[in-house]
Amino acid sequence: MNENQPSFLRAVLFDMDNTLFDFVAAKLVACRKILAYLGTENNRGKEKKEKAANAEELFRYFLRGVHGFEDYENIKDYMQERNLFTLPAYSKCCEIYEKEKLENLELYPGVRATFDELKKLDLKLAVITDADSAHARARLGKVGLLDSFELMVAADMTGRKKPDPEPFLYALRDLGVKPGETLVVGDNLLRDIAPARKLGLHTAYAAYGDWKDWRKSGEIAQAFDFRLNTFPDLLHCICSLKEQN
Template sequence: METIQKNKKEIPMNMGEIYPGTLKAILFDMDNTLFDFIAAKIVACKEILSYIGKENENISEDPLELFGYFLRGVYGFEDYENIRDYLQERRLFTARSYRKCCEIYEREKLENLELYPGVRCTLDHLKEQGIELAIITDANRFHALARLSKVELLDYFDLLVAADMTGTKKPDPEHFLFALRALGTKPEESLVVGDSIRRDMEPARKLGLKTAYASYGDWRPAEEEDKCFDFRLNTFSDLLLYLRA
């Protein structure tokens, strides 16, 4: 097996036998795969606490306290109800403060998005190879377009599959099947790149797609119990090593 040296680790060059010519499409998750979404959310939480702390001295300055509400699983990961609960449990809720906190959250979350290193040049290279590129995300279409526009990546992608387009969220297979139908590609001709084992890697493999685990963006390391992916990306640009591009 041919290998290449990178960071003192051998990376197999023919894993999954994915090569230009047989690979026709790459389906990318968006948040924490193309850019650091968690970091942006934490900044947004910090700005919310700064706002409500101006009139409430006892408010914690630790953004992880508010961020923890988004992790509970009571509502969706992006649901404003998490902010409502935080305010109500501290007896700080008013319609005005809630509305303002939601505005701060959306503004700061978007403004603080930063691409991971190597994303733009890697996508440039993939486009040069004629590979079709798609986004498959659990965000709704409006938010997905806003984020891609903010980081100036919108023009790179041939297709966007968002939650409000399919009526489902990953790991439901419909996100992946929708993309394959729209692009006219077969599972064996396609690769999924994502940061979640459960929501990206496992459903994609069940459908017969190749999988690249974006470990650099996975903030849930406990998920990785078994090797449920074809290969691991330690950086976004590692993708080029595996594709021999």
């Protein structure tokens, strides 16, 4: 506990993708739709169409780190390496990707009810995301949470992405709160939790949304204040912080 910890909690900063909703599931659906389109368009027979159902084949291109996790260049690379690339087909694949990714977003169980309870606690709520403003607004609007936050901090607003501290500092400055008065909720230990802890913020690790095989060391695995197995567990964490104070 920070020795300068105040006697109340004033703000909660949320990661967005895989913390509020299952973004990876939606992305996999989008990848599956792209591969199905390419299989149909290129008329390569039953074997090709069956292979197109494997969404992970394309999804792995987004994980390479060659381009950004949302960059269309990943789709282009996939198409070019399989001699499937044409400008019209590429344009259609990008269109499919954006449409399906957004339409298939679904809140994790209990998120909406939890936000209804949070509204009663007089807390400042914000989102900190590596998505750009337009995509962040679209996603939050799709799941009906756009009006639930006092502040949204997107990558194009700060010019920095997590784990850089600037997105967190931006939120603290804008909300007028101190680190010890703030709780960060996120699914990524390295990009959400670790930088928040370095700044002195409380942290709640959204384990339910952590889709990566981190092969965590014991030290990293324990480097958070609270573990959320479901989103509604957040209310218990907030109550715990108030009791500690």
